[in-house]
Amino acid sequence: MSFNDAHAFAFSLATTLMAAIVIFRAGDGTLSVTPAAEYDGDDAAIVREIDPFAP
Numbered sequence: 001m002s003f004n005d006a007h008a009f010a011f012s013l014a015t016t017l018m019a020a021i022v023i024f025r026a027g028d029g030t031l032s033v034t035p036a037a038e039y040d041g042d043d044a045a046i047v048r049e050i051d052p053f054a055p
Helices: 003-017
Strands: 021-025 031-035 046-050
Touching: 003 021, 003 031, 003 046
Parallel strands: none
Antiparallel strands: 021 031, 021 046
């Protein structure tokens, strides 16, 4: 998934679930999106975090 696609998906997911979402780079180099509460990977792999409650 490209960064633009991942960002759009993460933003949509964050506003739908009203939860913080993490965009991270997987071991094979691809980008993926998951709720921050469910992410248990390496903090260095996080590309961006989207929080719908942030001002």
